[in-house]
Amino acid sequence: MTRSIGVLDPPIRLLCGTGPTNPDPRVLRAMAAPVLGQFDPAFTAIMEDVMALGRYVFRTSNTRTFAVSGTGRGGMEAAIASLVEPGDSVLVGTCGRFGDLFVDLATRYGGRVSQVTAEWGQVLDPQQIDEWLKRAPAKVVAVVHGETSTGMLQPQLGEIGRICRERGALLLVDAVVTLGGVPVEVDGWQIDMCTSGTQKCVGCPSGMAPITYNDRAEQTIASRKSPVISNYFDLTQIQRYWNPERLNHHTLPTSMTYGLREALRLIVEEGLEARWARHQRTGDALKTGLQAMGIELFGDPRHRLPMITGMFIPEGVSDEAARARLLEQFGIEVATSFGPLRGRLWRIGTMGYNAELKTVLTVLTGLERVFQSFGVKSDRGAGVVAAEKAYHSAARG
Ligand SMILES: Cc1ncc(COP(=O)(O)O)c(C=O)c1O
Structure with missing residues (x-):
């Protein structure tokens, strides 16, 4: 080493890009709390808190509500990796970069991917999805709630949820930018699986992906014919970690979990x-x-x-x-x-x-x-x- 590296001293910025945003100082303070072992009862109680707070924020009673260790993209990948088996039909609504990401993920995991599209700067019409599903059933329909790449909010998710139910498809929603900022009604809109991120309206640094899914989604994953291709993003294993069984899948990032708990708690406090x-x-x-x-x-x-x-x-x-x-x-x-x-x-x-x-x-x-x-x-x-x-x-x- 030829140069000395000084103490870390990043400048203070006003973060008004697309994320990360500046976390509430209370979140940063929570992240500085002492590290606990992942099976310490004091820590597993914190995991339980995250699950309970997550249900409030996602507006759901889903038992399976927790956080994938990874950024928003990690949550999307866990969803696709777990729901999609090679050869499964997946319909993606695309009108921006994150719809494209769903296409990429579903293709990589072997899905037969079709798309309904809108121009960048526009949103999808639920009838497009209905028309498509009438002609060709899909196992999963994936839609982005807030397309950060264009600044557009997909309306009528409840209508898309109704259509998916009627046509026998699972609805997967990316709520990375919307959770905690606009209504995300997981149960009310019949969303089967919903994933998010921490660094936007949830108000934490990036590093975890809150996720929730219902029994329909869980049963679909449980009845897979082949194991989930990814080990890290295998929800069948991760969900056994976030429950009393405490399957030793990976080592949960302790400080991020503290931060997420505090960020979610602040959302509850504000309402x-x-x-x-x-x-x-x-x-x-x-x-x-x-x-x-x-x-x-x-x-x-x-x-x-x-x-x-x-x-x-x-x-x-x-x-x-x-x-x-x-x-x-x-x-x-x-x-x-x-x-x-x-x-x-x-x-x-x-x-x-x-x-x-x-x-x-x-x-x-x-x-x-x-x-x-x-x-x-x-x-x-x-x-x-x-x-x-x-x-x-x-x-x-
Ligand atoms: C709508 C949406 N989905 C997914 C992602 C990916 O999240 P991350 O960058 O945390 O992996 C982002 C990030 O900007 C996003 O805005």
Whole structure:
């Protein structure tokens, strides 16, 4: 080693990309608690807490409600690996990058994958799924609730759930960006399996994937003809770890489990309805402020996510240089986009702890200054004033 490596001292950022978001300091404090052995009764009680809190947040009574050790993608992979056997028919709804991820996963695990699609910036029509299933039954229908890549919220999941039941398919939903930010009604919408992540509206660092599934899904997995191809993502084993049997499958990340417990506990403390309203108010205020600055928003206005706002980069502004300026001068991170939207669109996240008016005002101030530095003209402070007004009038109801 030729250079000395100093003490870890990362800068403090305002994380307004697509995740991670800044966790509540109480979550970070919980993560610093002493490490326990994974079978210590004090720790298994914490696992039980995570399961109970998870049921509240997912709005379900599913016994099988726990967390996969891995990021959001790990939860999706556990779901697909466990539900899909080689040769099974899988129908995926795709209108963005995470629908594509379901396609990729289901293909890798040997599924015969079909797709119903919508343009990026649009959402699926449940009738597309119904039409397809009428012609060709599927074992699993996989849908993304919040398409982070486009900022769109898939409506009518309850209708999709009803269709899947009627047509004998299991409904699998990716709620990575939506859980804790907008209603996710697992039981009410007849979702058979739902997976999420921790680093977005749940408000924890990334590293675990909350998951819940009902008896139909469990029985489907139990009656597989072949073992789950992945050992790590085998829900038949993981569910035996998250129950009194405590099967020694892997070593649960202790500190992450503490953080997740505290993040979920904070959601219960706030109340889901209040939390959804806070995300909506904040997202609406940001959108209003951006529009007051003359910035165009992306996607179908009827289906925009509150927690992810897609905005077109103004003419004359360089994607990379402007984001670098925002980071250096204001300590603010926003996200660029993928695929057809790369270089044209930024995505601004207002999730969990950051879903507050002060975040919006800070971001709008930074954006105004940075855009001005690229020669963009706008009324000074117009965004901030409009956002503040929108937020307060929504808060008054
Ligand atoms: C909708 C959605 N699904 C899945 C993922 C993958 O999650 P992770 O990056 O935690 O693996 C993300 C992450 O951005 C997401 O937004």
